[in-house]
Amino acid sequence: MGFKKLINLKKTLSLFAVLGLSGTNLLMAQSTAGADAAKGVDWTSVAYYIILFFVACLCVAILGKILKVYDLTLKMQGKKGLNWNGLMGTICAIFLVVGMGAAYWSITEQGSQILPAASSIHGVDWDNMFLVTTILTLIVFVLTQCLLFGFAFVYRGSDKRKAAFVPHNNTVEKVWTIVPAVVLTILVVFGFFTWQKIMDTTEKKGDINIDVTGHQFAWELRYPGKDGKLGPVNYKLVTPLNKLGIDYKDGRSIDDLQADTMVIPVNTEIRINIHAQDVIHSVYMPHFRVQLNAVPGLPTFFKFTPTETTDAVRQKTNNPDFNFLLYCNKICGGSHYNMQKVVRVVTKAQYQDWIAKQKPYLTDKLRDELKMAAEKSATPSPANRLALNN
């Protein structure tokens, strides 16, 4: 057989498709044992599963051939051949039982890998919505699977009965259109109100504003100084010393602080103003159920209220190493994984102590670069304060 003929062969193409699909699935699959044991891809286990897959295919093929031979032998002896309809119906029933068992195993096994309890006020609403959606879809899943494979088994082909010819049935059409429409409407309306509550844009006094700026490959944090207000930024002002491009012509910028760790007080509404300097990043704080993209040129913000301190969670989970984290959840380049920061939730008193120790962005070197007269700029002009929004 020529090479051209070989690659044109449908069987060869199907084999490549099966290999490709199973290979991709196996590589993408997450295994808890593998993640702990080895950091890289566990090639031995991948090869093992590929071989297992081919062995299973071979067994099915051999079994099929044996049955076919048995069927032919029966017919040659003048007997009635194998009851293929009965066989297919039974396979469907077995598939239903095994499939449901596998689904149950998957929920009990993988279910423990979902996010831990939410540590923010809106996170509880988010979790409730997730739970309700999961329960509803689970009910639909069990019902439809039982009907599909149950019918295939109960009403399998038989010489004793003839299939009814039902080209159209208005009642059935109405039921399977109206029921999902009502359920989905309830879910969407429920989701809409939860979304509205989470994305609350009203300004309240006492909010702590924190600027979170993403760039390849780190997060920069900026806290307001004593005035409680952050000054404006402008990308045209970015220099190696003024890496955020803070506009020091605005009085509110003078006392802005820089921080390595995100420290936030418990039970206080935190507003994070999200910026990106190069590509799209994504602010992701899973414990607080916070995620919003950081888009260059499009500042966005998210408000949340942490409900537990880091120490409280450490005690609750009996894990002294526990930390809340801020990740980048957008694959933004080669060192994307580096974009991780520790978030420490502390008491209000601890927060006041911590913020008092943070250094301002405006260093002496930067003052020299900007040729700033220290005394003159230190007093914010009231006109500027009114003219520019926070």
Ligand SMILES: [Cu+2]
């Ligand atoms: Cu990123």
